Amino acid sequence: MKRLVAVVALSAVTVLGGCAQQGLYGTSYSRSQVGHAQTVQYGTVESVTPVRIEGRTDGIVGSGTGAVVGGIAGNQVGGGSGRTLATVVGAVAGGLIGQRVEQAATERQGQEITIRLDNGQVMSVVQEVENGQFFRPGDRIRVLGQGRSLKVTY
Known part of the structure; x- marks a missing residue:
């Protein structure tokens, strides 16, 4: 026994x-996201705050x-x-x-990324840290997404 x-x-x-x-990285996609059009916006990282994703x-x-x-x-x-x-x-x-x-x-290590888009709008996106690398203030990035699902990539 x-x-x-x-x-x-x-x-x-x-x-x-x-x-x-x-x-929940900027480079990972769920099956439901594959083949769907996403908007692309460009911007600059203003700040990054480490967070814990439950x-x-x-x-x-x-x-x-x-x-x-x-x-x-x-x-x-x-x-x-x-x-x-x-x-x-x-x-x-x-x-x-x-x-x-x-x-x-x-549980995962995350980052809250505050971004100033090229159109002047400021937004914040939370996503998982990929390979231990955080975005840094001043980084030029792309914000990809549709609706409420956004991700930040280089």
Whole structure:
């Protein structure tokens, strides 16, 4: 049974690693953005502020996997109704812990980029830091997007 718990725990780590959030970089695109026209505006970076992009808490992978692992671990404790109670408590605690693990695993370093567009308009865009490189004040950039979905690139 200990072997089963180890296999389930290893599976949980593997699944959580695979659910890492896709990059919110200026150079990454979701499938729904491919082939869609975007407006292009040019401007200059005025300031950059490091920010933290919260991790996901809506996924069922972390809480579901944690609940399974916690339930299996709880089932190893006691006997009879005590075992049932330990299984339920283990599943609930595992679900909560799994959700926190998923949130921490998907948290990202971001940057708030304040831009003065060539037309004089000032805007701010938050996006993930790519390869540890922040934009710098004075950088000439492009702002790409449509509607509320904008990204900054060189």
